[in-house]
Amino acid sequence: MTAKISYDDVEAGTELPAQTFPVTRDTLVRYAGASGDFNPIHWNEKFAKEVGLPDVIAHGMFTMAEAVRVVTDWTGDPGAVVEYGVRFTKPVVVPNDDKGAVIEVSGKVAAKLDDEARTVRVDLTATSDGRKVLGMSRAVVKLA
């Protein structure tokens, strides 16, 4: 485990570099194949609308996967994540146009947890189209 961020260099309130992640229908088809989640609400517009959704929506697990990239890109070692949880509050609606949707993620160190284990808690904020799509999005990471 070799995180490039040192525990000593961060404090509560330290901000992580924010990132934006584009999502198109193409992205969702790839994610469905890679994850094995073929629920038609993620690729079939007719089906999505029949069950009351505004349009096709991204897999919650896709959004969860993107959000933690703000943490793993920051630490430099994806293996530094010791805990990661989210609540799926609103779906990311992905229209069938050239633009698709964008997930915007920011994060900051909420607390330094353990001086010996060198762990910190990072709180993430993920929004799409101005709406919060994840709640209680928190990761515990072990720093160098």
Added chain:
Amino acid sequence: MALDQSFVGRSYPATAPYEVGREKIREFAEAIGDAAPAYTDAEAARALGHPDVIAPPTFVFSITFRAAGQVVEDPQLGLDYSRVVHGDQKFVYTRPVRAGDRLTVTSTIEAIKSMAGNDILDIRGEVHDEAGEHVVTAFTKLVARAAGQEG
């Protein structure tokens, strides 16, 4: 109809081992657009102290969710899966999943709650490697919305 509380604490038999392949990890990393070398380059992963390429943190959900199917599809429990949405997800890692792992999952029903006609099911999936060592625990909250409820 509310789910039977007597299922709380019930564990299901460990799944057959899932063998984690390098190319499956690569496919997953590409699907989420993540070019971190630790997912595809064994040398880069070793430089970080891992014995082989590692999987992105949420990769393991594909394995634990399939295992949770034992619970979700248990005819005795009687969950209406057509009304189920994923409420919360959490992972607690002992170490990252890596290529070559042969992982088994033991699923346990942690809690069953009923709120405003919705059934809320908490499933814990303990993931172990071939040596029996703990790798990660997945906590999955599923919400079966009340019949007739829109959106």
